[in-house]
Amino acid sequence: MNAIESSRRRNGDGAARLLAAARDLLDTHGADHVTIRETARRAGVSHAAPANHFADRRALLSALAAQDFEEMAQLVEAATDGLPPASLPRARAMADAVLKYALRHPHRYRLLWRADQLDITSAPLNEAMERLYANLLVTIGDDPDSEIEPSTSRSLALWSLVHGYVSLTIDNLFSLQADERTGAPRLHAMIELLFAD
Structure with a gap:
């Protein structure tokens, strides 16, 4: 796997992790409680990381x-x-x-x-x-x-x-x-x- 493919895979995994964390928030508390910061925290990434995907x-x-x-x-x-x-x-x-x-x-x-x-x-x-x-x-x-x-x-x-x-x-x-x-x-x-x- 070359560096570009590796980067794409990491980006795809990152988006999937963020969506999974956001979905958990949505299912538990509703849309009004889905924030970028809390989604990042639940996904285990920095609060700036979601900007790479959304x-x-x-x-x-x-x-x-x-x-x-x-x-x-x-x-x-x-x-x-x-x-x-x-x-x-x-x-x-x-x-x-x-x-x-x-x-x-x-x-x-x-x-x-x-x-x-x-x-x-x-x-x-x-x-x-x-x-x-x-x-x-x-x-x-x-x-x-x-x-x-x-x-x-x-x-x-x-x-x-x-x-x-x-x-x-x-x-x-x-x-x-x-x-x-x-x-x-x-x-x-x-x-x-x-x-x-």
């Missing part, structure tokens, strides 16, 4: 969010694999995967929507977000007979419903209950309204 706190949080979007997108893809596009079963599976992720990692889920703390121009962050959104478009499907863009409006409606329900649930404002009429999980019953003729 321009500032916003860049560090954006790197975390990109990883988290990727992880959630993978879970959604696994949950919806093999289910037909524009179908209620696929929409339910997508929603269940998002809810499961948020319940397991509430601080990570909250960070994903913190535009005040993220660099929304970050290419890796946008690519990860697009991966999740692409699945959402397949889930809601297209209506070729419509003169408007139904996939965009319906996908936004589905996402707003799922995100709102999930956010209120992880903030303990909603509880996981069944629909009074059908007995289905509340989230499923709400999604059915979007697919009703």
Whole structure:
């Protein structure tokens, strides 16, 4: 291994160590407690070392969010694999995967929507977000007979419903209950309204 390869490996390892330390802070205390100085301390490096990998706190949080979007997108893809596009079963599976992720990692889920703390121009962050959104478009499907863009409006409606329900649930404002009429999980019953003729 030459000196350049060795330096690249050390830099990659350093970024990974910093991200792991920042993720630990995020999972334990939430995004507001993730600082460059504390991340460096937990990673066992000098407080100046993170500047070699992340321009500032916003860049560090954006790197975390990109990883988290990727992880959630993978879970959604696994949950919806093999289910037909524009179908209620696929929409339910997508929603269940998002809810499961948020319940397991509430601080990570909250960070994903913190535009005040993220660099929304970050290419890796946008690519990860697009991966999740692409699945959402397949889930809601297209209506070729419509003169408007139904996939965009319906996908936004589905996402707003799922995100709102999930956010209120992880903030303990909603509880996981069944629909009074059908007995289905509340989230499923709400999604059915979007697919009703």
